Amino acid sequence: MTARRDLTPSLIVVRIQPEQGSVPPFVPGQFINLGLPAPADEPGPLAARRSNRVRLTRRAYSIASSPRNADHLELLVALVQDGKLTPRLWPLDVGSRLWMDNEAKGSFTLNDVPEGADILAVASGTGIAPFMSMLRCHAGTGRWRTFILMHSVRTAAELAYRDELENMVHGGDVVYLPTLTREPADSPWTGRRGRVQLMLADRDALNIVPSSLHILLCVNPTMIEDVTSIVQGWGTVHTERYW
Template sequence: MNEPQIVSKFTYNATVKQLVEVTGEIRIFRIELDSDEYRFIAGQYAVLGLLKEAPRIPEAAEVEYRETTTDPMIRRAYSISSGSGDAHNLEFFISLVSSGALTPRLFALKRGDRLFVAPRAKGIFTVDKVPEEKNVLMVATGTGLAPYISMLRSEVLANQGRQIAIIHGASYSWDLGYRRELESLNATQKNFTYLPVISRPHDDPSWSGKTGRLPPILDEAQLDHYCGFQVDPLSCHIFLCGNPLMIEDAEERLVGRGFKADKGRVRGTLHMEKY
């Protein structure tokens, strides 16, 4: 009689099924879990891990961040971008930090390689706390877009009575992950609007869309027009995800307009997740 396999916190329990290179430093990881019982709410994150002896990409910085724990595995939290209806596959939108401990190892993975996924997703950055009749503006920089993709794929667009807008900022147009998917939704879904923005147009001369930093855009008189609905705290909730400096700047502007930060038990109309 075979003994049941014991899965510990040091055991790899998932396989890389597909890698999609957005740019050399931004990648989409599609992972198949050994178990088909993984459950999460759109907007939550999972902890990924690799053993410290796992190889790093050659482009990684010579000096890397050193772990101070005795844990033989390096673990980091990443927002899930896949829809919550699939209990066997997960997707992640990850940016390389060349001096980091984990991402240079993650970027060295190839199709078929193994890694660790913590058994439970965590996080309260979820849209389920927003009343169904309220519109939602989602603002993100870089890979902070990931939880919004999960929300869109999982449940948000099923509520046709709610208007949703995503404003996504990146340095260059080629950094705008999921752009084709979002442009398609923008063209086909009456209750969805997508506004991509780049901050370095001088280095991206082919770009003809919106440019600038995201926080000042939230003060523009045309914001309601960009979103397709009135952006005010009585009828709208706002989500902010990504660069901490962007979030701090945007929070100050939005609180000044009457939005209130959501802090778990203290409910508000402004939801934030810093990367």
């Protein structure tokens, strides 16, 4: 791990770098598997436990950085209190060693989205990570006509990348629509509140061209289900679930 930024006690941005060489090739939207040696008392396949091979607790993480940065991968990671891996990642600091797969995987990419299309990306929580990679790589290049990003989180502190995205909108091809669902009423936040369904209720305000629209949804399964039913007939839907 080469960098770590704590956004809240349960949300971090980390950078990881292979000890030798550059990061595995990837396209925006793909994920990488990370791991730590499994604790000796963690159940696993009998054959694996009997062999001398080091067993790993491995999990997938969407890559938030652009493939143009070949020296590191950036990840946005939420702590799952009773999870197997994240409570063990949390105490790690810069310089700690992790296992990282040597290939990126996944098909939640722009491969099936034609050049110049409109994109409506809806992210909940850490589901913004694959969209950051797409935006960091392609914003301002003509890859899409408009990329509308809706990001729903509970509180303002969880709006990872807010400053960067607010700068990106000046390019003219990115629209950033953050919304908070559990921000205290007396906080300084003056922006949108409530679930993404509120924004989706006014389709005309989004100024999209339905014939070329691709809708990308990541990550909360009930959000994906609910939004999919709203956007029926709006365009082609692509989804990524973490759980």
